[in-house]
Amino acid sequence: MKILLYEVRKLFLSKRSFIIICAFILQIAIMFIPHKYDIEYSDEVYKKYTEQIKGEYTEQKRDFILDRYDEISEIINSYDGIVSAYKRDEISLEEFDNYNFTYHIALAEESTVEHLIEKCNYFDELGRGVFFYDTSWTDFFSTSGYNYIVALTIILLTVPAFTNEYHSNAIAMLLTTRNGRRKVCISKIIIVAIATFAIAFTIYMLKFATFMYIRGDNANLGVENLIGYNYLPNISLKQYYLIDTVIKSASWVVASLFICAISVLAKNTVFSLFISFIFVVFPYYIAHLFNGGWFKYVFTANQLGEMYAHDLKLTLLIILYITKSTAYSIFCVRGWEHKD
Amino acid sequence: MKLKFNNISKKYKTKTALDNFDFTLSVGVHALLGPNGSGKSTLMNILAGILKPTEGNITLNNEDTIELGDSFRDILGYLPQYPGFYPSFTGYNLMKYFAALKGIDNPKGKINELLEFVNLSSDSNRKYGEYSGGMKRRLGIAISLLNDPKILILDEPTAGLDPKERMRFRNILGQIGRNKIIIVATHIVSDVETIADNIILLKEGKIILSGSIPYVENHIKGKVWNKKTEMSEAEQYILQNSNANIIKQGDSVYLRIIGDEPPFEDALLVDPTLEDVYMYCNDKGADVGDEN
Numbered sequence: 001m002k003i004l005l006y007e008v009r010k011l012f013l014s015k016r017s018f019i020i021i022c023a024f025i026l027q028i029a030i031m032f033i034p035h036k037y038d039i040e041y042s043d044e045v046y047k048k049y050t051e052q053i054k055g056e057y058t059e060q061k062r063d064f065i066l067d068r069y070d071e072i073s074e075i076i077n078s079y080d081g082i083v084s085a086y087k088r089d090e091i092s093l094e095e096f097d098n099y100n101f102t103y104h105i106a107l108a109e110e111s112t113v114e115h116l117i118e119k120c121n122y123f124d125e126l127g128r129g130v131f132f133y134d135t136s137w138t139d140f141f142s143t144s145g146y147n148y149i150v151a152l153t154i155i156l157l158t159v160p161a162f163t164n165e166y167h168s169n170a171i172a173m174l175l176t177t178r179n180g181r182r183k184v185c186i187s188k189i190i191i192v193a194i195a196t197f198a199i200a201f202t203i204y205m206l207k208f209a210t211f212m213y214i215r216g217d218n219a220n221l222g223v224e225n226l227i228g229y230n231y232l233p234n235i236s237l238k239q240y241y242l243i244d245t246v247i248k249s250a251s252w253v254v255a256s257l258f259i260c261a262i263s264v265l266a267k268n269t270v271f272s273l274f275i276s277f278i279f280v281v282f283p284y285y286i287a288h289l290f291n292g293g294w295f296k297y298v299f300t301a302n303q304l305g306e307m308y309a310h311d312l313k314l315t316l317l318i319i320l321y322i323t324k325s326t327a328y329s330i331f332c333v334r335g336w337e338h339k340d
Numbered sequence: 341m342k343l344k345f346n347n348i349s350k351k352y353k354t355k356t357a358l359d360n361f362d363f364t365l366s367v368g369v370h371a372l373l374g375p376n377g378s379g380k381s382t383l384m385n386i387l388a389g390i391l392k393p394t395e396g397n398i399t400l401n402n403e404d405t406i407e408l409g410d411s412f413r414d415i416l417g418y419l420p421q422y423p424g425f426y427p428s429f430t431g432y433n434l435m436k437y438f439a440a441l442k443g444i445d446n447p448k449g450k451i452n453e454l455l456e457f458v459n460l461s462s463d464s465n466r467k468y469g470e471y472s473g474g475m476k477r478r479l480g481i482a483i484s485l486l487n488d489p490k491i492l493i494l495d496e497p498t499a500g501l502d503p504k505e506r507m508r509f510r511n512i513l514g515q516i517g518r519n520k521i522i523i524v525a526t527h528i529v530s531d532v533e534t535i536a537d538n539i540i541l542l543k544e545g546k547i548i549l550s551g552s553i554p555y556v557e558n559h560i561k562g563k564v565w566n567k568k569t570e571m572s573e574a575e576q577y578i579l580q581n582s583n584a585n586i587i588k589q590g591d592s593v594y595l596r597i598i599g600d601e602p603p604f605e606d607a608l609l610v611d612p613t614l615e616d617v618y619m620y621c622n623d624k625g626a627d628v629g630d631e632n
Contacts (some may be wrong), residue, residue, distance in 0.1 A: 003441065006437050010426060013428050064391045167424070168424025169421075170423070170425055170426070172418070173419075173420060173438070173480075174482075175389065175390045176388045176413055176417075177442045177445055178413050178414055178441065179441045181443045263583065338392065
């Protein structure tokens, strides 16, 4: 236990605590940077309609949307006729201006109302649904994939946990003591794993808390209300994010143990940082080339790059994580005990 | 207590760091002398169990030290050439940490005693990063003595220290109990000439001479010459010959030359010192000599 506490102290030496604090602040600050939603409809119009129809999905609300869509279609389709009528002086300038006004509104609302119809169809398929302004949530989830702040913090924290002992040559004295071999190494692995989980979890939750503070409402509503999330019944938006955060934090633990193994093998900080980056960040991009599939189980980084999805086989993932963690830890202990 | 090195070799890809090192150590202070790269640190690391030998093994009272494992480490104290610790830890906390690593219960009394011994009591609450080189070495030796080791390995313990700290370190070494096997690896002859019971001279991974100080000095008896000269002449000679030293005594200048033949007609034979032996062996490479 004493050795475990000393390893905590070594891991959180003043400079490294500073890195963690900076990461926390950076994550909060980034959330305040104005962000343009990557959506195909007008968010302003969508917000207006969802305010109007918020609450349980009903037939009336569906009819209201369909009626509005018919109205919009009619306005848009009558454009050529109205222009001709105006040219033939069949309608006054004032009437033409009024039409023009409604025509542009209809054009602006068309894609949004189409999206609402898509949502109605989704709710029909689901058998239930709740209307609410959810753009901020879909956007939040779409930008909650790979977190570079967590990646950098974990890499910068984990690599020196082992390589500093080689750089300072403390390893020489550690290895000549009864508990400086296996116990120190296992303590390091345990502390790195716990710290990684805690730091990753905290950063993800800080992101969530800042999101909730700025633009997050309706966190208790079901995630199934978002198009494409119908595989998670009876799970609220905040529960979904929490589940995803736990999976990602566990994935970071596996990644950090891999970094530990690399550090023990390389015994050099710069080289370990480089290799860690290559193997923890780069595969995320490779995974895109293979369009997910089996490849996402090969490199842990891929679980870090996407939100929890229905096709993720959790049992397989848990078995893989346990196997990988054990293999990395054994490699670490064996490498630690031999300096050459 | 017999510590036996059985034909220890350590080979890297293109280099042989140790070549069939075969030797037995008993209680006393053993100085492992040799220039940088002669294999001293490799040997110390192998003895400490940090490096694996390519060939051979080490036995303590006929038991393999690797098989002894923790029970060997429990009687081992090791101060490496460049001991590095954690700059934010205080001296006292480092002692406590290593006491935990060595499995020592209630180490407070022992820590205070050792800090007193190495004259660091008043600085024990200062951070290690603020210590001078000499203080770091003294703390290092205190840490290596925490478990009251029966075998103490000191690898270049005075490297980089100023003369005052070196003297202080020698005094500490002189005070360590004599019921241990103490191995001091160094290339600074003056560090060990007053405290070593036995000298082992290493060159290119091989023992070239070993024995007590009188024995190894006797090995080059008749090969050390002294000549009174002028400074300019001495400097000229030194430039052309690596086997000589300039010694100034008051206004007089002497050339101390090591060689099989008298370098000058008026050169006088003098008694060799350990430093002469070291220079002679490293310059020419002596035949293997073993007092035992």
